[in-house]
Amino acid sequence: MNGAAQDLYDRQIVERARNPLYAGELPVPDLQGEGRNPLCGDRTRLDITLEGHHISQIRHRTRGCALCIAAADMLAERLGGCGLEEARAVGARFSAMLVAPDDPAETTVQKAAKRIENPPEGIPSLGGMEPLMAVRFHKARIRCVELPWVALKEALAHVRV
């Protein structure tokens, strides 16, 4: 594989897709959401349990590509224990980073990642989700990593914080 493809298919992403840590379902979820991509038939379902206004557990059932599975798993990892407001803020930041305009001075994914690792104060960090940011440079695949966040949005749609 050549360089750019390796950036997208970071070892962490490929490993995570192969051995997801949060795949499955919860027996009595408080919230559920689903994201579907009609172009490819991919689907993510999220089961969420709450403790007050905090997410206690998330599990996902994902039928999708490596990027989609890894994104769902990293979402579950990042948001476990999170307040609902923070979860929404992380989602907003994730989406914003995916569509951020290219900086002409920034030519490599590594540079982008560096910026993502050090967000300005008050903005939630993306935690272990940084490798997914390489998808910024593969516009056709953005939908793949956004799918779990579509499911989260649906799950949280009727919850007032």
Place this chain on the structure above:
Amino acid sequence: MNTDRTLKAAPAGKLDVQAVRAQFPILSETVHGRPFVFLDSGASAQKPAVVIDCMADAMRHQYANIHRGLYWMSERTSEAYEAVRGQVAAFLNAPSHEEIIFTRNSTEAINLVAHSLGSLMKPGQAVLISEMEHHANLIPWQMLRDRSGVELRVAPITDEGDLDMEAYGRLLEDGKVALVAMTHMSNVLGTVTPAREIADRAHEAGALVLFDGSQAAVHRRTDVQALGADFYTFTGHKLYGPTGIGVLWGRRALLDDMPPFLGGGDMISSVTFEKSTWANVPHKFEAGTPAIVETIGLGAAIRWVESIGFDAIEAHEQALTAYALEKLADVPGLKVVGAPKQRGGVISFTMADVHPHDIATLLDRNGIAVRAGQHCAEPLMRRLGLHATTRASFGVYTDTHDIDVLAETLARIRDFFV
């Protein structure tokens, strides 16, 4: 990896594929620093220089609106546009050029029939399609069903990907089917359907038959009379022509009885505020200024295809498809979807647990263009028990080198994931 195309022998057949390739400027482009390997002709074919030049020449030297200008330039443009109607009629062996209706694409042609012929259908009648239709030959009939109460029936396919002819016969038995609308070649499985037999059985049961020829018309000679069709559709952009121009052929008597599809200029005979009357076919179905330049481009594409000849094209693509099936069988974990009796130059496959999107992205990074996903055939995917496939589809310019590069790269992608 072998990158020297000239060292590879051409597959059996009369076609000089390297001479053909030289006529497609885009094939000498590079993608991500690699030679461009284009294996997505089933979605849209590349264009030979003669088509590109012909369209540019039309706009440079011979262009005005048609059918209305009383001046030299408009008359010449009208002649060029109408000449393509005659060319298309000959291309399909249609009895008359007046039976050729220009549309935007095959989808619009099918919608025209669903809307116009469909308005003459009554509740209690049925439209019969198959499980392997592109959404273009499914959704228009679902919409007709929902607005008119016509029943929509679906003929099953076998596990090999052929139409189940016994089941097809049974669905026709009660005589309620008014129209059979069927693909002539599947865009996913490559299945070439037995059109003549489909048409004969439909006619015996009192049904009309429409073939969606979007894929088929590119790969083999089409003779609508020999097929026994009542309607036939195809699209220019898959036939090495431009986008924005498609064709509906229909039998004259049927077209005469059908009401117009879209209303507007050019499709009328007389107009008052109280009542209007319609122009004769084909103009009754061509409202507004058509795709003039694209139609002229389609004419150039048909001339170009006919200069090569369907005997050579079909022999080349058959040899190439056989070669590809053999090469892909050697890729560990790769499974070709379907094994139809007759297959055109389309191969869908899965590879171990590697998702088609991941395969397509990694192929792209190596300069190789394929299609991945559901291919606008979601119900077929469900029938096959798959949720997506990767598809390689071939054109007249595809050569064995393209296939070799595909197979070698797929093997490396598999190693990367597994």
